[in-house]
Amino acid sequence: MNWEQLLSLKRFGDTNKRLRKEQDETRLGFEVDYDRIIFSSEFRSLQDKTQVIPLSQTDFVHTRLTHSLEVSVVGRTLGRKVGVKLIEKYPHLQTIHGYQANDFGAIVAAAALAHDIGNPPFGHSGEKAIGEFFKSGFGSQFKNQLKEKEYQDLCDFEGNANGFKIATESRVGREGGLRLSYATLGAFMKYPKESLPKRPSNHIADKKYGFFQSEKELFLDIAKELGLINRGNENNISYSRHPLTFLVEAADDICYTIIDFEDGINLGLIQEEYALEYLINLVRHSINSKKYNQLSTTQDRVSYLRALAINTLINEAVEVFLNKEEDLLNDKFTCALLDKSKYEAQINDIIKLSIKNVYQSKEVIDKEIVGFEVISTLLEKYTSAIINNLNQKASAYDKLILKSIPELDLKEGNSIYHKLLGVCNYVSLLSDSRAILKFKMIKGITF
Template sequence: MNWHQLLSLKRYGDTQKRLRIEQDETRLGFEVDYDRIIFSSFFRSLQDKTQVIPLSKTDFVHTRLTHSLEVSVVGRSLGRSVGKKILQKHPALEKTYAYKFNDFGAIVAAAALAHDIGNPPFGHSGEKAIGEYFSVGKGKRFQDVLTPEQYHDLTHFEGNANGFKLLTETRNGAKDGLRLSFATLGAFTKYPKASLPHKPTKHIADKKYGFFQSEQAVFENIAADLGLTKQTGEGVRYHRHPLAYLVESADDICYTIIDFEDGINLGWIDEDLALEYLINLVRDNIITKNYSKLGTKNARLAYLRSLAINTLIAETVEVFLTYEEDILKGEFQHSLLDKSKYKAQIDDILAVSRNKIYQSNEVVEKEIAGYKIINTLLDAFTTAIENQRNNQATNYDKMLLKSYLDNVSYKEGDTYAWLISLCSNIALLTDGNALRTYKKITGNYSY
């Protein structure tokens, strides 16, 4: 892979090349990507989607929206820092093609902003609820009419793949989705493979998958333009766009530090214990006299959080530059933070977060409710669509179709097409909308 090709400004529908040297410096194409994402309805819905605690009423707990904004800020810093060094190492990128170090930052910032855009309500338990409806629930009835790849898209429903779908599919007359640059779409796709084969290797890019069968041709077109190299072996699998490693690191840094901070603010993690863990991470960089002057828990947390994020940004940049050639060859198989000298400290913090936050009674109880909500919606909607397609729709089915399924393409196409469309639309629901819809269709809604 080469950087000039990887920084493609091309968008779907372009009839001529977009050259960096011809770009308007006041509003670059990569910055347009950011604008299109932030003004999209998909992004706005993240304000009522779980980051840590489903249906939380606590103001200072992060939502997917605040998390995504923070990841984008960290991603921009990572991209700019890396870009500056890349241009020094490959001077033709600037001298011949006019790329600037800020371009790297803009690409990573836009991709990071969108990184959670496809996640269902109720966090990762929402993905599992959709998947298990098809693998062990009533949705298993569809297995015989689907290919193994199509069925795996459903039984292992993936927010990353749904995000790629939302960003690229023609929807409600908007052709080719948000029409982002191919560079941003490449950086967005952390797992550039189809759903099968499932975890064929321990390579980080094979951990999950990045596109449904419905968008496979779209991704292959983008990969060809970017010059992403195919992995050998079974299935459609590519090596990552190098900037996807930075998007991943920005996410890793934020949820490691900021989810931990949420747990402290909620009182689920003891402050003294938490401060000890954070100090272990930043011990080499902390200015003791400044820290000792801070008189409140919030001030101490804010100082350590800022220092920890800055420390991990600098470390991520160093690791990326160390392994840049391996990354371009597709030979780097880890996340960047897995190669960090702070890995032990990061693992310690994540272990506390899993025990005290992610597996807390409040989180688990609300995830249980999320399972019930999503399963009920899927069962009611799949039944209504099946009955309509078989000319057996009841009055109840028709009311569901009219009220809730206008955006689902169920009138034409095969079974897989309407199932993946339905799941994508359910994934678009916010936590609150999913709960309200559940109450309405079960007759448990107060008007």
């Protein structure tokens, strides 16, 4: 792979090549990507979606929206730091093509901003609920009516693939979805492969999948434009990651490692003395003891250590990226950047404590149970109504359900796969509170 292709400004529908040196510096294409994401309705819905603590009524616990904003800030810094060094290493990127160091930051920031845009309500339990609906629930009846990869898309419903769908799916008046640059879409794609085959692999890009069958052709066009390395064949679509994807992933890893931990402390799920010890182990080399000892509240002490920890891990991720840049360009780097960090042990200690005390806390588990019930019920009612309507067997109740969800595409020509995926996509875009309201309506619960 080479940076000239990887930094492509191409957008869906372009007939002429976009050149960086011809860009308006006050309205740079990669920055337009950021604007389009942040003003989209899909992004705004993240303000009421679970990050870790579902339906939390406190004002300091993160939602998907605040998490995404923080990841994008960290991502911008990562990209800019890397960009400075890459422009020094490849001066022709600037002198001939016009690229600037901040372009790398703009791409990573935009991709990071969108990284959770496809996640359903109720956190990762929302993905599991959709998958279980098709594996063993009401949706399993459709298995024999779908191609193998189509069915697998539904059984392993993946927020990353759904995010790619949201960013690129055409609809009337919005051809090409958000019409982001191919560089940003490439950086967004953590798992550039289809849902099948599942193959045992230590390569991080094989951990999940990144696009549904409905977006396969567009993905292939993006992969070709960016010059991603083909790791599969026509029956097994799999490509190398865009190198900047590793920075997007690092930004996410840094934020959920440190900030989810901070949320757990502020909620009282993690005792302060344990928390401070774990964070100090990570930032011992940079802590100002005099300043730290002047802080009188838990929140201030944790906030100070969090800022130091994020800065430490940013610098560490940049160092690993630059040391491994040639391997990244040749698809020979197969793990997350922070997996090669000298702070790996400290990071793992923090994550283990978060898993035990936060992710597996009673509050989280109880609300995930609620999420399973809500999502399963919505999927059953909506898929039943959609498929019955497709088969011209819609009952009066089905017709009422369809009137309540006019957003769904009800064109007769769509396949069962597109109908089912459309329902999943619709449910995934609901906020936590909106999903509960619709659940109550279907159950006849008075408000």
